[in-house]
Amino acid sequence: MENQRMRCVRTWRFAGAMATLGVLLTAMAPAAHADAARNKQWPLQAYGAAQKIWPVTTGKGQVVAVIDTGFRTTHVDLTGQFLPGKDFAPASYDEAANAGHGTMMASLIAGHGHGPGDSDGIRGLAPGVTLLPLVVDLQDANYDQEIAGAIRYAVSRGVGVINMSIAGVTPSAIEQSAVAYAEAHNVVLVAAAGNDGAEVSNYPASFPGVVDVGGANQDGSIWSGSDYGPHIVLTGPGSNVLGDDSGTDTQYALGNGTSGATAYVSAIAALVRARFPGLTAGQVINRLIKSAIDPDAKPGQTTPDPHYGYGVARPREALTDSIPAGPAQGPLARATDPLAPVPTLAVSADRRKPGHLGVWVLPVGALLSVGCIGLGLALLRRHRRRV
Template sequence: MLGATTLTAGFLLAGLPTASADQVRDGQWANQYFNLEKVWSITKGEGVKVAVIDSGVDPNHPDLAGRVLPGYDPSGGGNEVGTSDPHGTGVASLIAGQGHGAGHADGVVGLAPGVKILPIYKMGTGDRDGIPEGIKWAVDNGAKVINISQGGPSTSAKETEAVAYAYEHDVLIVAATGNDGSSVGYPAADPGVLAVGAVSQDLKIWARSNFGQQVLLSAPGARIVSAGGCSGGQYCMGDGTSFAAPYVAATAALVRAKFPKLTAGQVAQRLVKSASQPAGAGKLPDERYGYGVVRPYEALTMDIPAGPAQGPLALPAGVKDGGSSPAASAGATAGGGSSADPGAGSGDPAAVPELKQSSSSTMPLILGGLGGVVVLLVVIIAIVVANGRRRNRAQAVPGQPGGPAPYGAQQGWPPAQQQGAPQYGQQPPPGYPPQPPTSYQNPYQGQ
């Protein structure tokens, strides 16, 4: 699974004789690509809550002090405050890390240090999958973006229902695609989720990034320095789509801070429209890069029409209309802004075309006598048939946007990485097994 142990193929810096604070910040090559000063001249994401469903987040890490809100553990064990497994802390630090020390110049800094993190543990009671419960709790507790750097080869009815719940409440779910170079895992593959692949420092796709038609964006995911207790230190370095997803989630939070009236789908629209297109890509979205590599500054400043409420997101199973929810409809009607209008914006509530019934003024009927009754009946039957065909077209085919879970039996997550946890009856596919996180020497030992 895309769990805390997917800090794969990492690199050690333990051999450096004099590790310094600068090495941590300088090691964050992605921040140089993002050009943080330009991004932060627009917003740091203040006022937005981002839920991190993962292994728990350490609220006492110096780079996350004051950024972590009370969270939720579906198992009731208090594991949302995680210190034993660094994965969740690392993911949170890429979103909301603020560094520490004089001028916050030391340690890890995230892309959106103004946001607050809602930490949610990934497992429920009895070691069952807690992510569906976590999604609903995040929605009910004010999250506007949910990051899930976890995954597996199948979905479940509870998961698809939870994704639909988030969509209908205008919350954007961002998820990692997977790390074994095969098809996109779940929940990234669930309709309604923004699936993210990983690129290396040359902005080429990372070799083990999972791919498929569900991929919408890619982001830095190789040689990523993050906060977390690796090998007794405070920092880790590793590869994986687990690290690409939080960069996209952070960008979404920045956009939600600047354009609060945009729907979740319209936020995704700004992200895909402003992404850097991959060299040599044909028709977009590309199955590896999606629409390209995320560009936060451009997402905040480009003149991009709000578009339909659904944006590029596939319609979740069970949701009948891309803009039917009260939150989505309100956002689409009010508009979400563009670089020309950084506030509310003019909006572009392009809706799904409705069947227009002719009025008596445009199609007069002679209602007198038997002939008129026959004509009226014919018109009524035609309208009923047209409406029925329209409803049939609206029911998506499995495997297509808006359809039911397309990849076979709906099952739970892979087994938890614990002994005596056979509850799901299947083993994770190659590429998902646990691997120990790589240590990044702590230059702040004892501080």
């Protein structure tokens, strides 16, 4: 699933014994009749999902769009959770061969489990959420158009949250335009920071207004592969994460990466939107930020930590703490649309005489603006996404 332009930010590898939970994520006893898979979902236990979150809300009524490389919609833990989606990949794209990543993200957000009382298998943090699956081919030359199209389509379907567990180092004007469009239409966008353990900006996560998510270990420390920098907004569970896989309808996989952390933060955003339907997307993000905990915060610090952002996301606190709604826009800067038409100013009739400065300044200014935009797009096109 990796290529020079964009990639799913995942690192699959089977992990050994899990560390003891630290003070950031308080341990809870697993359900008495849960199977081995459920018992290994440490984020659910750490967050006290069954005891402290789902009695408040499961996210019912919310739709989360998941933009990814494919989905196994027939998985036993996900049946009935998907709306009819849309495929933005070329006709030749083999979704079945690339469905593992998207299937796992879907399960972490909204898996309902299976068996008696749904006590077996994978359960998402927001099991009442409905998913909108949007398929993209990250190896296609027009990947940025696919992602932008998926974002705009999700907005047209009325979703509250868009999950993007994908990343690349080169920003795309087409993607940024779609991000600005989604923000203007009251959608929470959540994206992965990246998995190189480096100080680097990845996109779409680093566009203004997007919740850029890093990964944390079970003890609350930062996962070693999590990319970092001043653009990080929040951190979520990102190591030893168990979810559904796509090989069969009952297959699981254990993985590390900011992809899974992103899925969990998207689930929290959906829970908050269900609990507080009157909040704007910016105010939802404000609750996520104000309820997070940053173990590296210095006294009086107001800027995000380069590794934790504003802290580890905490769903119970986001749902129950007394937090003022704040401004409608929220605490993050908003993306601007680099493809928006250049505004033109009308010139009055008495200023259209030959030789008048106004008749030359406006056209020349417009031409320079258009030229700069065209040059910027050309330069962006020359930079390819990396592995």
